[in-house]
Amino acid sequence: MSEPSGPLDRFSILVVDDEAVVRDSLQEWFSQEGYQVEAAASAPEALTALAKSEFDLVIADIRMPGMDGVELLEKIQAEKLEAAVILITGYASVESAVRALKLGAFDYLTKPFDPDDLSAVVRNALERQLLRRENRQLRDQLASGGVLSEIIGVSEAMRKVKEQIEMVAAVDSTVLVEGRSGTGKELVARAIHRLSPRRFHPLVVVHCGALTETLIESELFGHEKGAFTGAQHRRKGKFEAAMGGTVFLDEIADISLKTQTDLLRVLQEREVVRVGGTQAIPVDFRVIAATNRNLEQMVKEGLFRADLYYRLHVFRIYLPALRERPSDVPVLATHFLEKYSRKMGRHFHGFQRAALDKLSSHAWPGNVRELENCIERALVVSSEPVIRAEDLVLGEGRALAPLSGYSLECVEKNHILRVLEEFSWNQTQAAKALGIDRVTLYHKIKRYELKQSAKALSSPEAAVKGTRG
Amino acid sequence: MILVPVGEFPAQLLAELSRRSGLASGPGIDAPQSAYHARRNQYDSTQLLCRLKQFQPGAVMGVTQLDLFIPVLRYVFGEAEMGGRAAIFSVCRLREEFYGLPPNPALLIERAMRELWHETGHLLGLAHCRDPLCVMSSSHAVEQVDTKNGSLCRDCQCRANVLSEERGIALP
Ligand SMILES: Nc1ncnc2c1ncn2[C@@H]1O[C@H](COP(=O)(O)OP(=O)(O)OP(=O)(O)O)[C@@H](O)[C@H]1O
Ligand SMILES: [Mg+2]
Ligand SMILES: [Zn+2]
Ligand SMILES: [Zn+2]
Numbered sequence: 001m002s003e004p005s006g007p008l009d010r011f012s013i014l015v016v017d018d019e020a021v022v023r024d025s026l027q028e029w030f031s032q033e034g035y036q037v038e039a040a041a042s043a044p045e046a047l048t049a050l051a052k053s054e055f056d057l058v059i060a061d062i063r064m065p066g067m068d069g070v071e072l073l074e075k076i077q078a079e080k081l082e083a084a085v086i087l088i089t090g091y092a093s094v095e096s097a098v099r100a101l102k103l104g105a106f107d108y109l110t111k112p113f114d115p116d117d118l119s120a121v122v123r124n125a126l127e128r129q130l131l132r133r134e135n136r137q138l139r140d141q142l143a144s145g146g147v148l149s150e151i152i153g154v155s156e157a158m159r160k161v162k163e164q165i166e167m168v169a170a171v172d173s174t175v176l177v178e179g180r181s182g183t184g185k186e187l188v189a190r191a192i193h194r195l196s197p198r199r200f201h202p203l204v205v206v207h208c209g210a211l212t213e214t215l216i217e218s219e220l221f222g223h224e225k226g227a228f229t230g231a232q233h234r235r236k237g238k239f240e241a242a243m244g245g246t247v248f249l250d251e252i253a254d255i256s257l258k259t260q261t262d263l264l265r266v267l268q269e270r271e272v273v274r275v276g277g278t279q280a281i282p283v284d285f286r287v288i289a290a291t292n293r294n295l296e297q298m299v300k301e302g303l304f305r306a307d308l309y310y311r312l313h314v315f316r317i318y319l320p321a322l323r324e325r326p327s328d329v330p331v332l333a334t335h336f337l338e339k340y341s342r343k344m345g346r347h348f349h350g351f352q353r354a355a356l357d358k359l360s361s362h363a364w365p366g367n368v369r370e371l372e373n374c375i376e377r378a379l380v381v382s383s384e385p386v387i388r389a390e391d392l393v394l395g396e397g398r399a400l401a402p403l404s405g406y407s408l409e410c411v412e413k414n415h416i417l418r419v420l421e422e423f424s425w426n427q428t429q430a431a432k433a434l435g436i437d438r439v440t441l442y443h444k445i446k447r448y449e450l451k452q453s454a455k456a457l458s459s460p461e462a463a464v465k466g467t468r469g
Numbered sequence: 470m471i472l473v474p475v476g477e478f479p480a481q482l483l484a485e486l487s488r489r490s491g492l493a494s495g496p497g498i499d500a501p502q503s504a505y506h507a508r509r510n511q512y513d514s515t516q517l518l519c520r521l522k523q524f525q526p527g528a529v530m531g532v533t534q535l536d537l538f539i540p541v542l543r544y545v546f547g548e549a550e551m552g553g554r555a556a557i558f559s560v561c562r563l564r565e566e567f568y569g570l571p572p573n574p575a576l577l578i579e580r581a582m583r584e585l586w587h588e589t590g591h592l593l594g595l596a597h598c599r600d601p602l603c604v605m606s607s608s609h610a611v612e613q614v615d616t617k618n619g620s621l622c623r624d625c626q627c628r629a630n631v632l633s634e635e636r637g638i639a640l641p
Contacts, residue, residue, distance in 0.1 A: 025515050025539035031551050034596035112543045115609035
């Protein structure tokens with residue numbers, strides 16, 4: 001039984017000493033500790049090694065002929081290398097060691113030292129290096145445009161959303177993201193995770209709307225072998241799988257009252273009991289939930305547990321519908337134009353005035369997703385380097401698929417597709433309108449292989465093909 | 470591999486180590502004067518390793534009761550060439566007497582066997598293990614030696630099996 005070896009194993013150390021015995025014994029000692037070690041016989045040799053590959057730690061004697069350890073430290077600092085520096089001194093050179101600390105050495109050791117002291121100093125230095133590395137990664141991400149720059153929007157509402165994301169990412173509270181279908185709820189949830197201290201752990205997504213009650217329970221909490229028909233192996237649930245990360249519960253309004261109760265218990269106790277199991281397993285996670293329904297209203301109607309609602313909306317981020325933030329439409333359109341021209345390897349200059357006007361006057365019931373699909377389609381059909389108004393196919397003007405058969409199945413399939421289109425593929429709303437439950441709708445979509453495909457909607461001809469399946 | 474005492478070494482302890490490890494013990498060698506550091510009253514383990522290699526053409530495990538050091542460290546329990554053929558360990562700091570306690574021969578032999586295993590592991594090419602119960606966890610203090618349960622953890626055992634076959638060095 002051994003612990004998984006920690007991240008310290010992957011560190012590399014450069015030993016610098018003019019005395020071969022010291023060099024060799026330290027090199028031997030560090031390689032026994034499991035580190036990657038190289039040795040250099042002088043400061044210039046060390047600089048050559050540092051130029052060739054990156055080291056996490058340099059451990060150097062202060063007294064060396066030619067360039068000494070302190071000068072080496074200064075060079076390392078001047079080059080802005082990431083390596084931490086530990087200096088070894090004799091009694092005679094303690095003064096220069098203290099000077100070295102002021103210059104930025106991590107620590108110094110006076111010869112001879114206890115093996116335990118060497119271990120401890122090296123471990124401390126490497127732990128600091130690990131922290132620095134993580135911070136650098138984050139800085140790089142932010143400098144390269146960063147997580148938030150993927151969320152496009154210049155409206156006051158979106159500026160506030162970005163501010164809220166930054167604020168809530170740092171704390172560990174539960175977040176409820178509300179907004180109509182296609183407003184960017186999942187995008188926001190991912191951004192929160194990636195900016196949070198949990199970012200080095202998994203983000204697990206549960207689409208609550210797509211699963212039956214039994215399945216969702218086992219998806220969330222896991223199950224023991226034989227817990228229900230079909231449970232042939234024991235399985236970890238998403239809360240266990242998150243392992244210190246974030247669980248994103250999408251379409252939270254779609255879970256049954258029974259599952260709501262179980263979920264509430266997990267949020268309170270921070271423990272899960274697998275379906276068919278008895279043992280409580282401690283779990284460490286953060287929850288971000290999303291919904292396109294009005295949960296408050298559902299609470300009033302007794303469809304959603306009030307106590308769960310209050311637990312979820314500790315921090316609430318509301319994404320307004322696209323038509324409520326018209327200034328975002330042109331920037332989003334340009335963003336998607338660039339995104340898809342890059343993908344298709346084509347070059348587009350932009351939009352004609354009339355095209356932009358057309359985009360601005362549309363109501364966007366399917367919000368940003370609809371806009372994204374619309375731009376992608378326009379790029380597919382356009383032969384010009386500029387997008388014209390007629391390249392843009394918008395909801396109301398779209399011809400519905402003509403009937404392609406008279407069997408009940410065929411009619412059902414077409415009808416479902418129409419209703420889905422009507423509700424911009426919001427399955428909950430579509431199911432309600434169809435008078436069937438959401439899970440049934442979900443299975444019908446699967447069975448008829450219905451897809452919200454860009455191409456299928458780009459021309460009437462393709463749409464016919466789409467319905468014939 | 471052969472067990473070679475360096476300097477004076479109690480015959481009974483040597484016989485017991487040989488019996489438990491199944492390693493034959495060869496004739497002893499003297500510690501060279503050049504390895505002695507008068508101010509520290511210790512022996513440089515790296516130099517002793519060199520001497521052992523001159524003396525023995527094959528794999529060799531030195532045992533000694535001299536106190537060992539390497540220039541930068543105040544002391545070491547032992548030293549091995551990682552993946553090499555020579556290692557040495559000292560029982561000096563494994564004795565209860567060293568810490569002002571009454572002698573405990575049974576404990577001494579347990580500790581010495583763990584060190585023998587440990588250095589053999591290094592000879593095979595095993596690095597220090599993070600499992601404090603594993604014989605390959607680092608031993609910089611006698612408390613760490615006592616924490617180990619005298620055998621390799623499963624991971625180290627797997628690696629050791631492969632390496633010992635490759636290198637032709639038997640595990641004690
Ligand atoms: N502000 C934005 N900037 C860039 N892309 C966006 C923005 N908002 C949404 N999108 C894009 O629109 C699409 C839909 O977004 P997302 O899946 O996050 O919406 P949603 O609110 O979760 O929708 P649903 O309720 O239907 O699941 C995605 O491709 C997403 O990248
Ligand atoms: Mg979504
Ligand atoms: Zn060791
Ligand atoms: Zn081990």
